[in-house]
Amino acid sequence: MLEILFFLGPVLIMFYIAVIQMENLQLVHEFSLGNYVEVFTGSANQEAFKTTAFLSMLTTFTAAVVAYPFAYFIARRGGRFRNQLLILVMIPFWTNYIVRVYGWQVILGSEGIFNSLFIWLGVIDEPIGWLLNTNFSIWLGLTYLWLPFMILPLYSSLEKIDETLIEAAYDLGATRRAVFKRIILPLSIPGLVGGTIFVFIFSMGAYIVPSMIGGGQLFVGTRIAHEFGIGGDWAQGAALGSVLMLVVAGTLWSLMGYTDMEEMF
Numbered sequence: 364m365l366e367i368l369f370f371l372g373p374v375l376i377m378f379y380i381a382v383i384q385m386e387n388l389q390l391v392h393e394f395s396l397g398n399y400v401e402v403f404t405g406s407a408n409q410e411a412f413k414t415t416a417f418l419s420m421l422t423t424f425t426a427a428v429v430a431y432p433f434a435y436f437i438a439r440r441g442g443r444f445r446n447q448l449l450i451l452v453m454i455p456f457w458t459n460y461i462v463r464v465y466g467w468q469v470i471l472g473s474e475g476i477f478n479s480l481f482i483w484l485g486v487i488d489e490p491i492g493w494l495l496n497t498n499f500s501i502w503l504g505l506t507y508l509w510l511p512f513m514i515l516p517l518y519s520s521l522e523k524i525d526e527t528l529i530e531a532a533y534d535l536g537a538t539r540r541a542v543f544k545r546i547i548l549p550l551s552i553p554g555l556v557g558g559t560i561f562v563f564i565f566s567m568g569a570y571i572v573p574s575m576i577g578g579g580q581l582f583v584g585t586r587i588a589h590e591f592g593i594g595g596d597w598a599q600g601a602a603l604g605s606v607l608m609l610v611v612a613g614t615l616w617s618l619m620g621y622t623d624m625e626e627m628f
Contacts, residue, residue: 374608381601388595398602408603411581418498418582419566422505426513426562427555429506434517434554435547438524449518452511460508464575467504471495471576496578504572509565513558520554521547560618564611583607 381398384391402408437448455463470476473490481487493499524547532542570584577585583603590600 377601377608378605380598381605383598385596385598390597398598399606401599402602402606407581408586411583411586414498414581415567415569415583418502418505419563421502422509422566423513423559423563425502425506426510427558430510430513430517430558431551431555434514434521437514438518438521449515452514455511461571461575463508464504464571467500467507468495468576471500471503495576496580498577498580500576500578501569501573501580501582504576505566505569508572509562512561512565516554516557516561517551518554520551520557524550556618560615563614567607567611567614 380390382394382396384393384395384397433452437445437452441448471494472478473492473495475494477494478487478490481491482489528546528550529542532546537545568584569582570588573580573582573585574588579585587600587603587607590596590603594600
């Protein structure tokens with residue numbers, strides 16, 4: 364009961380602040396839906412939600428494509444090195460993610476590793492500008508940051524597949540492609556959905572990546588930080604946060620039927 368109170372309390376406060384006004388940096392307790400109207404009609408907010416949703420879906424898709432071969436190899440071909448390979452996946456968690464994001468800022472910069480290498484090889488004559496402070500850098504940073512959260516659920520599902528099912532399929536004349544399509548892929552769907560939940564939700568609420576290597580690109584997380592910071596409009600920030608929470612909750616609710624979170628790890 365106490366846990367529910369500590370969860371619902373801040374959420375209710377956020378929804379309350381979202382329906383009042385703020386004048387001269389002071390909350391005015393007058394009921395109004397104007398903040399929610401601004402969320403859906405304001406050009407900056409609309410652009411932020413479009414960019415956030417697009418990059419979150421792109422990040423989720425990219426993470427799934429990259430993670431599946433890794434998870435499959437560890438689960439089905441890892442053998443006695445399986446634990447060591449899993450440790451390699453989890454090594455990034457040992458370092459603060461802000462430090463890791465800052466590392467990408469250094470790598471993608473005009474004097475970073477990529478630009479320096481390309482210039483040294485003669486591929487380019489001057490630094491590539493779109494590597495940093497663009498939607499590309501946000502997508503790359505989010506994919507790198509949340510990739511382990513896609514690999515681990517996929518590994519869990521792939522590792523639990525009964526080997527006798529695969530052997531029986533081969534005995535009946537199935538090709539490797541058919542075995543993957545008819546057995547391995549369907550049985551790995553719960554892990555794929557679980558990874559999608561993690562990566563998409565984390566990407567939708569991202570703030571550090573777009574603020575550090577996004578170069579001011581409009582993102583919901585940065586918009587909320589702006590309103591609670593130099594923007595000085597807590598009510599608008601609370602409205603943005605509550606809408607984002609409802610979008611994430613709706614996504615989670617729609618996907619939960621395809622996986623069992625308790626058995627994922």
